[in-house]
Amino acid sequence: MPAQNETMIERVIRILEVFGAGENALTASEIARRAKLPLATAHRIVGDLVAARVLEREPDRRVRIGLRLWELATRASSAMSLRDIALPYMEDLHAVVKQHTQLSVLDRHDVLYLERLSSKDATSANTATAGSRLPALQCAPGIVLAAYSLPAVRDELLTWGRLTEFNKQTVMGRDDLRKIIAEARRVGYALAPGWIHTDVSGIAVPILAADGGAIAALSITIKRDSADELTYLHALHTTARAVSRAMNVENLVTDPRLNLLKQQIRRATDAD
Template identity: 45%
Template sequence: MANSTSGDSVTQRLVRVLDTFTPARTVQTAAEIGRRAGLPPSTAHRMVGELVDAGLLERDDERRIRVGMRLWELATRSSQALSLRQVALPFMERVQARVREHTQLAILEQDEALFLERLSGPHSGANITRVAGRLPLHASSSGLVLLAYGERDLQERIVRGPLVALTEDTITDAAALRRKLAEVRSLGHAIAPGYIEAVSTGVAVPVRDETGAVIAALSSVLRRDDPVPPALAELNAAARGIEGALGFRR
């Protein structure tokens, strides 16, 4: 791809444009996209127009921009993550029906926990997680599972920090995080009371593929004072079911 006068390639600028969309920011003007992507106004309007013409972005009646269905279509054609979600969903539905709290599936993506699915009931407690949203590895139960079973380089990178505190209970000390990761590997699950929200406890277990490698974390978000063992039992049963469907045999 040709470079701009700033040295950025077309691909780099395209990624910056798409990265301006977040789970909380789904609609923007072309000017807002340009400002957030660090592009000159003329470049931003031209790129947005070309992406709209290609169907990767869409323009509503007020000329605001949102992610287009064409981008979703392309992403779902061969995504391993979405294939995993499809396999996991029936097992997640069983957990959610029995535990009656949020049930979530996350994978490791660029040093964060990326959530592929979240099931919730009308009376489920507090939870900030969103589908296609991200949480820090050191602060979420899913993230702790992914980190504990991740590569050593990943663990060292995260432990070196900064370990940002989301609540007063979030682990922010490197030595404490190392101990927590060892605990997760020893027990085979992560419990994170108040790490993300003071009123909630995250509980997560690993999910393995046919080779035995941990590829995802399955979790529930409980109210802070709810008993953990019943949810943990349901999560473990569901994880074994997902692993069996993926071809893993213990």
């Protein structure tokens, strides 16, 4: 159940967050259950959001995310600016490697995928889609983003980041993950062999700001133990450097210390 001192804005956000990537429509009862809100409260908030066109109601009374929310998000989102700048370079990379290609950022303890280019010629499976999330500690983009974060942000993630065992290859030990992150910083990339799908490796490199911190991660998924791994890595690094040069990083990058502060406030609020 929601905390008694939870604000209306926090409840609205919880409702919007129940719509996962690729989710079409939900009933108010389903929303209430997923958001852990009383049914009457969920009904009232959903009605207000429909009236504001943030949610849209289907003929069968189910609701889905409305175009109004997308419109508002695209106006001011630095993530959308990042995507727009990176996309032409991603398309060139995708044409060369012919593998699923992703752009992602760190959002609290998750990796949020901003864009994904799929390929019918890809040698691996990939469940990531634009708008989807994965635990940052258990995918290649999250490892490389942690590696190029401020130490305080990295420690916060290693201490509080969620762990999900996708299969027996998934690294679950926090001490092991700390060593893997340190190695990713040393070599300049992260490799996650079989962590999510046993026959698939994720490989990611950072897109760096002027101060050396990571703005985002550029990644591909490949068949595990691929002989072309070094070729793919070279192409990833070349593309990431091109994106970094194309961006006015001083204006687009958010101070990682602000992200840490937001995480600390959220954790303190959750504890109340």
